Amino acid sequence: MFSHRWRFGSNRFTEVDLFTDRHETTAETLSQAIRDTAAEEPDADGSVLFGSLQGTVVGLRYYTGVVNRGEMVGLVRQPQNPYDPNAVMVANIYGNQVGHIKRELAAAMASVMDRSLAKVEGVVHSGTKNSFNMPVMLSFWGKEENKTAVIETMARRGYKLNMGGSKPTGTNLKNAFDTLFEGLMESIDGEKEAAKAVGTPLLPHQKQALSWMCARENKSALPPFWEKRGELYYNSLTCFSAKEIPERVRGGILADDMGLGKTLTTIALILTNFHKGKPLPVEECVSVAVHECVCLFFQSECSLSDLCSILIKCLFTCVQEEKSSPMKTKTKAQKASKLQVFLEDLDFAAALGGSASDISSKKKKIAKKATPTPSEFGQCIFSLYVSCTHVLCFLPLSMQDQFEQHVRANVKLNVYLYYGPDRNRSKKFLSSQDVVITTYNVLSADFGNKSPLHGINWLRVVLDEGHVIRNPNAQMSKAVLDLKTQRRWILSGTPIQNSVKDLWMLLAFLRLKPFDVKEWWNRVIQRPVTQGDRAGLQNLQTLVKCITLRRTKSSEVNGRPLVSLPEKTVCVEQVELSQPEREEYELARNEGKNTIGRYVAEGTVLRNYADVLAILMRLRQYCCHPDLLAKTSSDLGSAAATPAELRERMIEKLRLVLASGSDEECSVCLDSVRLPVITRCAHVYCRPCIAQVISNEQVHARCPLCRSEIKTSELVEFPQDEMEEESSTNSEKWRTSSKVQALLGNLLRLRCEDSSIKCLVVSQFTRFLTVLETPLREHGFSFVRLDGNMSQKRRAQVIQEFQSSAADSPAIMLLSLKAGGVGLNLTAASRVFLMDPAWNPATEEQCIDRCHRLGQKKKVVVTKFIVKDSVEESMVKIQRKKQDLVEKAFGPTNTDRKTSRIDDIKALMEL
DNA sequence: ACCGCCGGGTGCC
DNA sequence: ACCGCCGGGTGCC
Numbered sequence: 001m002f003s004h005r006w007r008f009g010s011n012r013f014t015e016v017d018l019f020t021d022r023h024e025t026t027a028e029t030l031s032q033a034i035r036d037t038a039a040e041e042p043d044a045d046g047s048v049l050f051g052s053l054q055g056t057v058v059g060l061r062y063y064t065g066v067v068n069r070g071e072m073v074g075l076v077r078q079p080q081n082p083y084d085p086n087a088v089m090v091a092n093i094y095g096n097q098v099g100h101i102k103r104e105l106a107a108a109m110a111s112v113m114d115r116s117l118a119k120v121e122g123v124v125h126s127g128t129k130n131s132f133n134m135p136v137m138l139s140f141w142g143k144e145e146n147k148t149a150v151i152e153t154m155a156r157r158g159y160k161l162n163m164g165g166s167k168p169t170g171t172n173l174k175n176a177f178d179t180l181f182e183g184l185m186e187s188i189d190g191e192k193e194a195a196k197a198v199g200t201p202l203l204p205h206q207k208q209a210l211s212w213m214c215a216r217e218n219k220s221a222l223p224p225f226w227e228k229r230g231e232l233y234y235n236s237l238t239c240f241s242a243k244e245i246p247e248r249v250r251g252g253i254l255a256d257d258m259g260l261g262k263t264l265t266t267i268a269l270i271l272t273n274f275h276k277g278k279p280l281p282v283e284e285c286v287s288v289a290v291h292e293c294v295c296l297f298f299q300s301e302c303s304l305s306d307l308c309s310i311l312i313k314c315l316f317t318c319v320q321e322e323k324s325s326p327m328k329t330k331t332k333a334q335k336a337s338k339l340q341v342f343l344e345d346l347d348f349a350a351a352l353g354g355s356a357s358d359i360s361s362k363k364k365k366i367a368k369k370a371t372p373t374p375s376e377f378g379q380c381i382f383s384l385y386v387s388c389t390h391v392l393c394f395l396p397l398s399m400q401d402q403f404e405q406h407v408r409a410n411v412k413l414n415v416y417l418y419y420g421p422d423r424n425r426s427k428k429f430l431s432s433q434d435v436v437i438t439t440y441n442v443l444s445a446d447f448g449n450k451s452p453l454h455g456i457n458w459l460r461v462v463l464d465e466g467h468v469i470r471n472p473n474a475q476m477s478k479a480v481l482d483l484k485t486q487r488r489w490i491l492s493g494t495p496i497q498n499s500v501k502d503l504w505m506l507l508a509f510l511r512l513k514p515f516d517v518k519e520w521w522n523r524v525i526q527r528p529v530t531q532g533d534r535a536g537l538q539n540l541q542t543l544v545k546c547i548t549l550r551r552t553k554s555s556e557v558n559g560r561p562l563v564s565l566p567e568k569t570v571c572v573e574q575v576e577l578s579q580p581e582r583e584e585y586e587l588a589r590n591e592g593k594n595t596i597g598r599y600v601a602e603g604t605v606l607r608n609y610a611d612v613l614a615i616l617m618r619l620r621q622y623c624c625h626p627d628l629l630a631k632t633s634s635d636l637g638s639a640a641a642t643p644a645e646l647r648e649r650m651i652e653k654l655r656l657v658l659a660s661g662s663d664e665e666c667s668v669c670l671d672s673v674r675l676p677v678i679t680r681c682a683h684v685y686c687r688p689c690i691a692q693v694i695s696n697e698q699v700h701a702r703c704p705l706c707r708s709e710i711k712t713s714e715l716v717e718f719p720q721d722e723m724e725e726e727s728s729t730n731s732e733k734w735r736t737s738s739k740v741q742a743l744l745g746n747l748l749r750l751r752c753e754d755s756s757i758k759c760l761v762v763s764q765f766t767r768f769l770t771v772l773e774t775p776l777r778e779h780g781f782s783f784v785r786l787d788g789n790m791s792q793k794r795r796a797q798v799i800q801e802f803q804s805s806a807a808d809s810p811a812i813m814l815l816s817l818k819a820g821g822v823g824l825n826l827t828a829a830s831r832v833f834l835m836d837p838a839w840n841p842a843t844e845e846q847c848i849d850r851c852h853r854l855g856q857k858k859k860v861v862v863t864k865f866i867v868k869d870s871v872e873e874s875m876v877k878i879q880r881k882k883q884d885l886v887e888k889a890f891g892p893t894n895t896d897r898k899t900s901r902i903d904d905i906k907a908l909m910e911l
Numbered sequence: 912a913c914c915g916c917c918g919g920g921t922g923c924c
Numbered sequence: 925a926c927c928g929c930c931g932g933g934t935g936c937c
Binding site: 131132133 | 925
């Protein structure tokens with residue numbers, strides 16, 4: 001497990017080097033080795049203490065590692081040691097070797113450790129008394145079933161394990177743990193204004209967050225548990241001390257609730273805190289700047305000298321651009337000469353009336369910047385914005401939207417979306433960007449494959465929705481940990497999902513020493529906390545408090561609520577089907593009921609799940625509008641066809657199911673499904689997850705959910721660009737439906753009452769949105785449409801148009817339920833019409849939150865249209881049941897999910 | 912003296 | 925290491 005890094009046999013020089021070299025370089029290798037060993041260890045959760053014994057550490061004088069009284073040490077097997085294959089090395093927290101365990105004891109320990117019967121931990125209670133050896137208290141930990149084997153192995157060689165007196169308190173600290181992230185606001189001191197380039201004004205709590213983030217990046221306060229003792233820095237948790245100031249964490253966790261503006265605050269940070277607390281130098285589009293400055297001058301908010309400097313800058317830029325018109329990209333030399341000219345404007349401005357001393361100090365500061373050192377320019381000016389999403393192609397786009405939205409239009413910020421097959425992999429190019437946005441998937445796909453992102457020394461890496469990478473064994477997490485950067489941030493609305501365990505990945509990413517090495521994390525935090533040790537929990541709390549800022553929607557600042565969202569009311573409007581609609585619906589319903597009833601009787605519901613969902617889909621579509629049904633599905637029940645046709649129909653059905661957005665989580669990884677594929681039995685998994693299952697079980701592969709046979713060839717992928725064919729074909733044959741009329745009634749009434757109110761009209765069926773376009777156009781509504789198929793450019797355009805407050809801006813947005821990521825901001829709307837119920841109520845909530853969020857000034861009214869006596873009503877009932885379940889306890893387990901599905905279907909069909 | 916004793920060299924694994 | 929251990933020098937009292 002560890003030998004791969006210590007290859008002695010093959011190379012004599014390595015052998016000599018590693019064991020005679022006393023310089024710090026070994027420490028690096030050593031901590032890496034410890035890290036590697038620890039990473040493969042199982043979690044410390046289930047470990048019990050077998051006993052302890054006093055041992056001896058020898059050979060202290062050969063190594064640089066020092067230890068204090070009470071300090072913890074690590075014990076690492078060294079099977080390739082040329083003098084003794086049983087060697088056990090002793091190292092301190094920083095991974096510096098301290099010595100070896102005495103030979104005879106090492107032999108006994110090796111026999112235990114090599115068979116993974118126990119982990120051995122050491123504490124040096126007495127400290128170092130002489131320079132040759134010292135006593136160490138060794139404690140043996142492992143699984144209960146290995147206890148006797150360990151005790152016997154040690155006893156056989158003459159070592160008796162004693163049970164120490166201190167037993168874990170065992171109190172239940174679960175509740176205390178739940179409150180871990182509460183009351184984390186004490187560390188906030190003051191507010192900070194964002195740099196000018198940030199276009200959106202920050203709210204007070206966002207200025208506080210910005211101030212806190214800048215302080216975390218710039219201030220050199222000691223990390224938690226460190227104190228200065230004389231000339232040394234001492235860690236009170238591990239008792240480790242060092243001459244050098246401990247490496248501090250530049251960054252932390254911003255764990256504010258959703259909707260408090262984490263993204264905006266982060267964008268403000270990127271622009272405001274570039275180098276030594278100074279903002280990111282960005283170029284302004286001068287003509288706009290001049291205009292603004294002249295305005296400010298007349299409002300006497302801008303001095304004459306400022307105005308002059310801007311004017312000169314403008315002049316200069318025009319000349320410069322004239323000279324170098326064919327070359328759009330600016331070289332460093334050009335940038336520097338530009339700055340040089342800027343200095344001259346300042347002089348000129350000073351001559352015109354600015355205070356001379358003031359100007360000269362300004363000049364000095366700028367002069368410093370004008371001659372950038374390679375490290376300042378070549379390495380530091382770039383921020384990486386890593387983000388992630390369930391539907392991976394959406395969120396980075398919306399992140400890019402957010403930059404466009406929050407950065408002043410006159411500021412030229414180079415934001416590159418590192419995504420897609422044609423992404424520019426040039427390190428040089430990426431390094432020249434101000435911000436690079438990518439997804440966890442792209443990052444991990446590149447990892448280990450000459451990844452350009454891993455070859456750049458970033459200034460700052462921000463992990464959006466950072467809780468997603470909580471599993472440290474995942475490739476994605478490893479890829480993230482391997483990024484090189486000075487500053488590290490994690491944005492997360494839910495910092496701890498299940499347990500203390502999830503925190504480790506976050507701390508490891510932040511490089512909070514020594515906890516980034518799993519062994520120390522386990523020993524100092526995780527095990528004490530899971531075993532109910534109050535001090536351990538206290539330490540964890542201190543730790544989290546130091547690096548985390550978390551406010552909730554109900555938090556208060558200076559006695560005032562952080563954000564007060566306007567009231568939201570949700571009402572359900574029942575829709576009665578017309579006589580012909582009802583007849584058509586009942587026909588389909590009876591047919592479906594018969595089919596499903598047969599499946600229920602045969603017990604083959606899950607095996608024919610795709611068919612079942614397709615039937616339900618048809619009914620749901622009938623409820624909206626009869627034309628939603630794809631023409632192809634009308635002949636579904638018809639007689640025999642060729643196998644190829646059958647398969648074609650099957651795929652069509654599956655596509656229908658997937659496109660309907662019945663959002664699922666993958667039962668293999670238990671996370672939101674990524675790269676969704678659907679099986680023949682209509683269960684949705686991540687492609688990599690199910691491919692793993694199939695390759696494990698080979699020919700006998702069965703669906704993990706219903707045990708139907710599955711084949712790779714039958715997996716159907718999520719259709720990326722679906723249903724684009726028909727848009728204007730049947731506009732002359734357009735007909736209405738009860739639901740369309742219900743919506744129109746509301747919209748017309750609203751236009752009379754208050755024409756300034758903007759609406760979201762939401763449906764899961766993009767086809768329905770298309771149907772709705774006709775009557776909206778006829779009644780003279782101005783509207784835009786946003787769905788998942790639109791190009792990012794078009795999306796940004798549409799959002800901007802809709803959000804605009806101009807008189808001729810669109811009043812209605814036709815929105816596909818799942819279009820856009822969580823970041824999508826549609827606060828211009830205050831009225832929401834949900835045209836059809838979703839399987840998952842949370843999806844509806846999320847959609848509503850796109851307008852009921854920070855920045856919403858008006859009361860929000862939501863109307864849900866539900867067709868009376870239909871499958872929609874049954875869906876609402878099931879929604880409510882699920883909501884109760886979620887509120888009562890945790891979600892249903894995987895096993896009863898199966899049965900509850902069947903129950904759901906029976907309820908839906910009134911069987 | 913195939914011992915004992917002395918005192919210098921030496922020292923992790 | 926103010927130890928133990930090794931091995932060479934040495935040798936009545």
